[in-house]
Amino acid sequence: MKKGINQWSFPSSYTVEECVRLASAAGFDGIELCLSETGELSLDSSTQDISRIAQTARQAGIEIPSLATGLYWKYSPTASDPSVRSKAQEIARKQLEFASLLGADTILYVPGAVNVPWDPGSEIVDYETAYGRAKESLLCLVEHAERAGVTIAVENVWNKFLLSPLEMRAFIDEVNHPRVGSYMDVGNVLISGYPEQWIRILGPRILKVHVKDFKLEIGNIQGFTDLLHGDVNWPGVISALTDVGYDGYLIAEIMPPYRYYAEKMIYDISSSLDRIMAKGPATSHRTHAEK
DSSP, X not given: XXXXXXXXXXXXXXXHHHHHHHHHHTTOSEEXXXXXXXXXXXXXXXXXXXXXXXXXXXXXXXXXXEEEESGGGTSOTTOSSHHHHHHHHHHHHHHHHHHHHHTOSEEEEOOOOSOOTTOTTSOOOOHHHHHHHHHHHXXXXXXXXXXXXXXXXXXXXXXXXXXSHHHHHHHHHHHOOTTEEEEEETGGGTTTSOHHHHHHHHGGGEEEEEEOEEOTTTOSGGGEESTTSSOOOHHHHHHHHHHTTOOSEEEEOOOSOOSSOHHHHHHHHHHHHHHHHOSSTTOOSOOGGGO
């Protein structure tokens, strides 16, 4: 497996180049970049802008395995407003286009929400209606994914939707397209289930894996914590991934960055992932010197 990190783990003041170079220096194989509504890597970016970012990563010797975005929380594919759903489609098409230019083979896709638990003003969508809209949205995107040569990975998130691995598996199988799979987030499922069980049930549908830890005793969004500081059964997770033949990226998504000396968090994440991915008690997946 390969070791990756999400751009959201860096301070928001860092440029893409600063994130890329620090990730490379800390020993990561890849960095997952994030598409914003405005800014350096955004819906407003030109193809030339994206090509420059891809060149920066190549020069740093680091891959861009996937492209994430948080915009689906604002523009939900399951919203009742057709204009919002249309905007979600526009975002996904742009995400696919930019991922292809960056050399990424996957986009992270949030399929919508029945409700956003941390936003008291968010719409409550009928569950069955949300299911139909989410599936329709994906079916409208598969042709674009084929043209881009990029796969859409549906992430399990705190959206009160697709709440079990059996349901996620059924949803992906109903879409039934080789360009649609699962983005398995290990930490997100811990509040209601066991990531190692999700992994075995989703199996070959898993395209990318997000890693973060979670403290069950807190039990709310404040429970997310640094790797190895929570309750994720990491040996069980690695065993399950090995059993299903997953050999792709483990991408750390740890937020927020340290208040001071934020670069240390990147090295700490790298060291924790080395231990999580280790084959033996004292071996490391990859040393910083190898970079």
